[in-house]
Amino acid sequence: MKQILIRATGMLAAMSVVCGLAYTLLVTGIGQVFFPWQANGSILEIDGKTYGSQLLGQPFADEGHLWGRIMTVDTSSFTDEDGQPVMYAWASNKSPAGEEMEELVAQRVEALRASNPAMADQPIPVDLVTCSGSGLDPEISPAAAAYQVPRIAAARGISEEEVQKIIDQYTTGRFLGIFGEPRVNVLQVNLALDGILKEG
Known part of the structure; x- marks a missing residue:
């Protein structure tokens, strides 16, 4: 059970970083570089x-x-x-x-x-x-x-x-x-x- 909780917590943290931070920064960056007028x-x-x-x-x-x-x-x-x-x-x-x-x-x-x-x-x-x-x-x-x-x-x-x-x-x-x-x-x-x- 302990190992399952550790893995689940690790997966939650990893997906939070990838989906909540990295993806947001990537999409925002692409918008500001290629479509600044529309993005703003x-x-x-x-x-x-x-x-x-x-x-x-x-x-x-x-x-x-x-x-x-x-x-x-x-x-x-x-x-x-x-x-x-x-x-x-x-x-x-x-x-x-x-x-x-x-x-x-x-x-x-x-x-x-x-x-x-x-x-x-x-x-x-x-x-x-x-x-x-x-x-x-x-x-x-x-x-x-x-x-x-x-x-x-x-x-x-x-x-x-x-x-x-x-x-x-x-x-x-x-x-x-x-x-x-x-x-x-x-x-x-x-x-x-x-x-x-x-x-x-």
């Missing part, structure tokens, strides 16, 4: 000012910006050691077949139609009225972006072609041409609309 949060910093992460959604509500997916976030429950609010996100636990979810979607549809009367007779893409699993999805479908073009163009006093050109620039296709779906990064489009993110 894909932060969009322009002229020394940080605008957010390309991988996390941000709320935009004014008429002249592209709106992202519904965000499920809370900033009132927790604070950090300095008393500042801490934001966290979670997936919605509402059943897609439930009345509460149906009412929420109906309210969102009504608000979208009211904000974009030029598209009143067009179907609304589902990602504009539902949240993602993370509640912080930074991207929407090209169809969801295209639905908003008339509203953005009218609010900014520019042509729909100009707005669509910016959206196209920040649209990513399927990975390797076959995996996933095309998607539009909301933050990048809005920074480009504001003239902060330049072409190229």
